[in-house]
Amino acid sequence: MSKNTDELFKNVISHAKEYGFVFPSSEIYDGLSAVYDYGQNGAELKNNIKTYWWKSMVQLHDNIVGIDSAIFMHPKIWKASGHVDGFSDPMIDNKDSQKRYRADQLIEDKIAALDAEGKTDEAETLQADMDAALKSEDLQRLKEIIIDAKIVCPISKTANWTDVRQFNLMFSTQMGAMAEESSEIYLRPETAQGIFVNFLNVQKSGRMKIPFGIAQIGKAFRNEVIARQFIIRMREFEQMEMQFFVRPGTEMEWYKYWKEARLKWHLGLGTSADKYRYHDHTKLAHYANAAVDIEYEFPFGFKEVEGIHSRTDFDLSQHQKFSGKKMQYFDPELGEDGKPYGNYIPYVIETSIGLDRMFLLTMMNAYEEEDLSTEEREDSRVVLHFPPALAPVKAAIFPLTKKDGLPEKAREIMDKLKFDFNIQYEEKDTIGKRYRRQDAIGTPICITVDHQTLEDNTVTIRHRDSMAQERVAADQLEKIIGDMVSWKRVLSPL
RNA sequence: GCGGGAAUAGCUCAGCUGGUAGAGCAUCAGUUUCCCAAACUGAAGGCCGCGGGUUCGAAUCCCGUUUCCCGCUCCA
Numbered sequence: 001m002s003k004n005t006d007e008l009f010k011n012v013i014s015h016a017k018e019y020g021f022v023f024p025s026s027e028i029y030d031g032l033s034a035v036y037d038y039g040q041n042g043a044e045l046k047n048n049i050k051t052y053w054w055k056s057m058v059q060l061h062d063n064i065v066g067i068d069s070a071i072f073m074h075p076k077i078w079k080a081s082g083h084v085d086g087f088s089d090p091m092i093d094n095k096d097s098q099k100r101y102r103a104d105q106l107i108e109d110k111i112a113a114l115d116a117e118g119k120t121d122e123a124e125t126l127q128a129d130m131d132a133a134l135k136s137e138d139l140q141r142l143k144e145i146i147i148d149a150k151i152v153c154p155i156s157k158t159a160n161w162t163d164v165r166q167f168n169l170m171f172s173t174q175m176g177a178m179a180e181e182s183s184e185i186y187l188r189p190e191t192a193q194g195i196f197v198n199f200l201n202v203q204k205s206g207r208m209k210i211p212f213g214i215a216q217i218g219k220a221f222r223n224e225v226i227a228r229q230f231i232i233r234m235r236e237f238e239q240m241e242m243q244f245f246v247r248p249g250t251e252m253e254w255y256k257y258w259k260e261a262r263l264k265w266h267l268g269l270g271t272s273a274d275k276y277r278y279h280d281h282t283k284l285a286h287y288a289n290a291a292v293d294i295e296y297e298f299p300f301g302f303k304e305v306e307g308i309h310s311r312t313d314f315d316l317s318q319h320q321k322f323s324g325k326k327m328q329y330f331d332p333e334l335g336e337d338g339k340p341y342g343n344y345i346p347y348v349i350e351t352s353i354g355l356d357r358m359f360l361l362t363m364m365n366a367y368e369e370e371d372l373s374t375e376e377r378e379d380s381r382v383v384l385h386f387p388p389a390l391a392p393v394k395a396a397i398f399p400l401t402k403k404d405g406l407p408e409k410a411r412e413i414m415d416k417l418k419f420d421f422n423i424q425y426e427e428k429d430t431i432g433k434r435y436r437r438q439d440a441i442g443t444p445i446c447i448t449v450d451h452q453t454l455e456d457n458t459v460t461i462r463h464r465d466s467m468a469q470e471r472v473a474a475d476q477l478e479k480i481i482g483d484m485v486s487w488k489r490v491l492s493p494l
Numbered sequence: 495g496c497g498g499g500a501a502u503a504g505c506u507c508a509g510c511u512g513g514u515a516g517a518g519c520a521u522c523a524g525u526u527u528c529c530c531a532a533a534c535u536g537a538a539g540g541c542c543g544c545g546g547g548u549u550c551g552a553a554u555c556c557c558g559u560u561u562c563c564c565g566c567u568c569c570a
Binding site for chain 2: 222434
């Protein structure tokens, strides 16, 4: 990482805190690792990003609907999805080679080696010891077995091991009134399953016809081993996901469609296209037959912001298997042979975007330290060039001075606008300072009320990006701001 | 998880070989200002991340711990 980009990232983090976008969680208690809170401006920005996504999905597609499913779900769902078994391995690290292994895998290898040497008795004892330890989930015992069996790291050839730790990506908690063995429930590690288990509810109650999509925005939780890089990887994060259900065999054309549509959504915010790239997965997850990431170039390199996955019928099939309920759809449309397609389990194309990463992307992309120095004096400003529709504050209203009835006039104008737009009123400090303060939180325009306003009811609009000013009739403000921040402006090219 | 670095006012940081905690900007009150971070006066703001140790005395030295950053690692 070069010094400049490193610096830039740090400056954005400082700026985010100083101007009320993002705070470390529980800061007065020293913080909580990889958990962050959104402040007064951050909450507005985040909501606006959500709105842009929601409208582009649900409002613009008459075959996509949105739901809001619970964070708590039946524990069996995570068995069906593969999250329980796939992420509860006992892991151990070698301190010398700094490599991590599955503890049971290491012992299995040793057993195989012993067998190969003809020491079948030792192998059997070891196997029995390991099985007992795994069954009782005795991690300390597992380590002892590794030490006693003189198992060494294949790379460093040493037995300098850490303790065995259970890695489980899911947070668990207790729910009171359930049967003994089911009382442990998980905080969802992804929002997708809430959509799959409601597939039939939505399809039937909404009379949805394939192809159709279900969208959802919500929190998900992952107990990451290491969570770092500010809000790039957090333990509690928010996803915006859409599962698109299609007829089997058509999934690749829809995959292609969403791959393009999603990048278009990103570029719709005016971000330069060379900051983005696709990254095709060569190693596919067990459920997918195609997967691509949309990556954005952060100061520390390209990072995944959104994933588009062709999930086949894996999830619905699994839920059919585990729940015993038929997850099929009857397709009455006629195929080439003149017969209806009939019953089948739909295939799924998923688009899944990390809202927090999208938030950081928007901040990084908007942030500029602008040099305004002239020959007479040095000057600079920090400005956030948000697309107006995303800006936390849409306009600020300033009386030029605190006297002569200007504050009253400014308030009067604000009272007309505040129902439709998030407007700030400020009368403290010189006009220049107030402009710069609004630049720092990305307010697209500032409206100044001066003495002339009292005479002819015109005001000055000062634009954030160009710093240029223009004089307009106060009556025009509602329309001017409305046009500027309108969703139509960003959504219609999609 | 391993290794390296850091933590002092809201922000950016200074504080040397231990000796009473500082600056700039920001904040608040006022005076003066009438369109781009103006000036002046005043005020507030700190368990020097936290805990222990060494010392007559610790922001400073030592140990532990928490949090953050970087590299590796991990990442359905």
